Amino acid sequence: MYRYDAHDQRIVEQRAAQFRRQVQRRLAGEITEDEFKPLRLQNGLYMQLHAYMLRVAVPYGLLSAAQMRQLAHIARTWDKGYGHFTTRQNIQYNWPDLADVPAILDALAEVQMHAIQTSGNCVRNVTSDPFAGVAADEIADPRPYCEILRQWSTFHPEFAALPRKFKIAVTGAETDRAAVAWHDIGLRIVRAPDGGRAIQVLVGGGMGRTPVVGKVIREYLPEAHLLTYTEAILRVYNRHGRRDNMYKARIKILVDAMGADAFAAEVDAEWAEIKDSGLLLDGDELARVKAHFEPPRYTPLEDDPSALEAPRLMDPEFARWLDNNVFAHRQPGYRIVVLSLKNGELPPGDATHTQMDAVADLADDFSMGRVVVTHRQNLVLPDVEHWRLHSLWRKLRTLGFATPNVERVTDVICCPGLDYCSLANARSIPVAQEISQRLTAFDTEHDLGDLHLNISGCINACGHHHVGHIGILGINKSGEEYYQVMIGGSNADDASMGTVLGRAFPRDGIVDAVETVLKTYVDHRNEHERFLDTARRIGFDPFKEALYGNP
Amino acid sequence: MATHESAAHAPLRRLVVAPRAGQPRVVDDALCHIADDEPLPLLGPVTVSWDRWQSEESTLRARANVGVRLPNDVEPADVAARIAGVDRLTIDFPSFKDGRGYSLARLLRERHGYEGELRAVGDVLRDQLQAMRRCGFDSFELKAGKDPEDALEAFAEFDVLYQPAADEALPLWRRVRRT
Amino acid sequence: MPHFVISANRTADGGVVYLAGDRRWTPELSAAAAHPSKAATRDGLSWARTQEAFVCDPHPIKVKLDASGPIPVDTKQQIRAAGPEATLAALGFLGAQSDAPFIHRAELPADGAAPPSITAVDARA
Numbered sequence A: 001m002y003r004y005d006a007h008d009q010r011i012v013e014q015r016a017a018q019f020r021r022q023v024q025r026r027l028a029g030e031i032t033e034d035e036f037k038p039l040r041l042q043n044g045l046y047m048q049l050h051a052y053m054l055r056v057a058v059p060y061g062l063l064s065a066a067q068m069r070q071l072a073h074i075a076r077t078w079d080k081g082y083g084h085f086t087t088r089q090n091i092q093y094n095w096p097d098l099a100d101v102p103a104i105l106d107a108l109a110e111v112q113m114h115a116i117q118t119s120g121n122c123v124r125n126v127t128s129d130p131f132a133g134v135a136a137d138e139i140a141d142p143r144p145y146c147e148i149l150r151q152w153s154t155f156h157p158e159f160a161a162l163p164r165k166f167k168i169a170v171t172g173a174e175t176d177r178a179a180v181a182w183h184d185i186g187l188r189i190v191r192a193p194d195g196g197r198a199i200q201v202l203v204g205g206g207m208g209r210t211p212v213v214g215k216v217i218r219e220y221l222p223e224a225h226l227l228t229y230t231e232a233i234l235r236v237y238n239r240h241g242r243r244d245n246m247y248k249a250r251i252k253i254l255v256d257a258m259g260a261d262a263f264a265a266e267v268d269a270e271w272a273e274i275k276d277s278g279l280l281l282d283g284d285e286l287a288r289v290k291a292h293f294e295p296p297r298y299t300p301l302e303d304d305p306s307a308l309e310a311p312r313l314m315d316p317e318f319a320r321w322l323d324n325n326v327f328a329h330r331q332p333g334y335r336i337v338v339l340s341l342k343n344g345e346l347p348p349g350d351a352t353h354t355q356m357d358a359v360a361d362l363a364d365d366f367s368m369g370r371v372v373v374t375h376r377q378n379l380v381l382p383d384v385e386h387w388r389l390h391s392l393w394r395k396l397r398t399l400g401f402a403t404p405n406v407e408r409v410t411d412v413i414c415c416p417g418l419d420y421c422s423l424a425n426a427r428s429i430p431v432a433q434e435i436s437q438r439l440t441a442f443d444t445e446h447d448l449g450d451l452h453l454n455i456s457g458c459i460n461a462c463g464h465h466h467v468g469h470i471g472i473l474g475i476n477k478s479g480e481e482y483y484q485v486m487i488g489g490s491n492a493d494d495a496s497m498g499t500v501l502g503r504a505f506p507r508d509g510i511v512d513a514v515e516t517v518l519k520t521y522v523d524h525r526n527e528h529e530r531f532l533d534t535a536r537r538i539g540f541d542p543f544k545e546a547l548y549g550n551p
Numbered sequence B: 001m002a003t004h005e006s007a008a009h010a011p012l013r014r015l016v017v018a019p020r021a022g023q024p025r026v027v028d029d030a031l032c033h034i035a036d037d038e039p040l041p042l043l044g045p046v047t048v049s050w051d052r053w054q055s056e057e058s059t060l061r062a063r064a065n066v067g068v069r070l071p072n073d074v075e076p077a078d079v080a081a082r083i084a085g086v087d088r089l090t091i092d093f094p095s096f097k098d099g100r101g102y103s104l105a106r107l108l109r110e111r112h113g114y115e116g117e118l119r120a121v122g123d124v125l126r127d128q129l130q131a132m133r134r135c136g137f138d139s140f141e142l143k144a145g146k147d148p149e150d151a152l153e154a155f156a157e158f159d160v161l162y163q164p165a166a167d168e169a170l171p172l173w174r175r176v177r178r179t
Numbered sequence C: 001m002p003h004f005v006i007s008a009n010r011t012a013d014g015g016v017v018y019l020a021g022d023r024r025w026t027p028e029l030s031a032a033a034a035h036p037s038k039a040a041t042r043d044g045l046s047w048a049r050t051q052e053a054f055v056c057d058p059h060p061i062k063v064k065l066d067a068s069g070p071i072p073v074d075t076k077q078q079i080r081a082a083g084p085e086a087t088l089a090a091l092g093f094l095g096a097q098s099d100a101p102f103i104h105r106a107e108l109p110a111d112g113a114a115p116p117s118i119t120a121v122d123a124r125a
């Protein structure tokens, strides 16, 4: 993984020092909350319902064991002993004291981490494929591109006050696991017609109030132009994006208003001016960053799945886990293991400091010291030798990470909702927990298969409800919590938006409603048909009828 | 936005300046921003709005020391076409959240070769000064009530620059050996 | 009859506080001063806005009065009033979660004593 040089290190240290002075000015009453707010927001520090919340960047989701241990240390020392992994592959701490935040930033800087640009109207943490570098279907490792973008966007002086936040995602695989079509800019490393590598560029995707699928504005961008072209897009957006209405300020609104072709033409005109500027990536810089992501030294292994047959037969629970939580690796004899943070007890995505320490140890012991945070709020051990899976599974089980539910109905994506978030309309965590308690058995009985259930506590869509196969959105009806149900969304290559089925349900009716939707699926599905495919085939009416009766 | 005092009783302003080469410092400044319905004083440095410049350019060119106040949404090429010989421009920041002025500044400096004074006015706060300077601003009228001496510290907060901008044509990786 | 109380978050740690009748901040909703209308909160609010070093974003919230004191009308304010303990317990981070020790944190005195001075805030750093 990328290791900071002295320059990278100096930036995060200077940032921590700067924030320490800003906090001192705030606590001394030299600056008002209104003036402090944009400063703290540039450092990922929000004010939530009961406390401050600090969001720490996990660039493209990748952590070393040492970094994971430091995250545990921070949770233990300056928070209440746990953290929340987010749908943007970051981690959030829910209870820091303002005066402690500079110390937390120092602790992060010690392990080459930071909270820079994790909020505010700037380029945010770049996200990527959680299987980057190990996926069997990878064309190129996306992480060097992410890291180059991270450095370029860090304190970019021109883009310090964009119309709105700006999210970039990069994937290098044939299957899109980074939801690139749902980002302000989505980049896909592809094979160019000449056989080389190029970058397909999508712009204007996003969720929130106005969900839009991103549009391709360039099919084959030469990789040397990663930054020149991105800078051209950002400049067009910074100059022309709307600033009169925060709900219309994302780039998707600009792209939509101009039309994708006109937008692309504007970007091209700007690009023509800066194409040959100093930002053109020369081979040396690409090679320098790529060298940090060289594959580790794998042990040459014979891939022998039959080695797992005995434990698989003896232990159906292990077999279920193998089938659901273990994925193909491009190196023979290795597997990618997903640790489920959805065991139904803790809120989805939460981990205690002891669990984080334990994951760090497992990463050292089983996965060459690496852990990845996924946008489904789980963790990944990317490099596990397949003959050690059974022993790993036993350890994961005692830690509560072996729930065999990855990408199943109980692997709920869930934002913090009204338990923490000051913008929320409704709680999402208790709904996710109830779903997990009530539907685990139903899933086992009916084998519901691949099913994404996503919950957001408000229209901001941090829980990605639009792209859930089943999406739940918390709304506020005269001060009370209600929930809309939508189906048919997807954030994969078949990107689509969910459709609301009808009137919202109160808190005590929402899980029943989900169960009704699932029963309807079970009644109508063909053999081996995913929920999403059944819903697309039979349409919404059978679901509406089951939920609301005949009109 | 521009103040409306007439030159005769304009108090000296404490102005932060950060020349491209040299230390940032605070200086006394007598520049007057003249409103569109006000006559120009006979002497002294003044600015006029971009609208007024466009409609009265030839008269204004007859007077020395006239600068132009730009809103942040003008086309830099339109400006460049009409400001030959002008050596003072201001760009307005209606709110610190409105970052269009950064792009405009870079384009005037880097694409259109503007070399005169470029001043940030409006909602200018200390924590933006370094980004503004990097985009090509070299003087800063802080928002009323903010201490310019204090603000000088802001320029020293970061000294590693990843990206090229108006102050630096090359990205870090072309300037230093990175290991 | 709806009443209104003034609430804010402490600058030091973001904790929820309410304005009591003697212009002190208290974490106890039961000790908050209730006003018969939103308009009646105006004086208190404008005073509260001068307390920026101690509290952020003072705002009125709608409550019902019952024997135990004010009770917020909106779910959001009920959750804020129930406090982090309720949230943490509901989320499994209190009590049973034996592997998650909690760091002792200084709290404002519950009796509505004066807010911590700046030095007191600094001393906790």
Ligand code: SF4
Binding pocket: A415, A416, A417, A418, A421, A422, A423, A424, A425, A456, A457, A458, A459, A460, A461, A462, A463
């Ligand atoms: S979706 Fe809404 S409730 Fe959930 S975290 Fe985002 S802003 Fe808060």
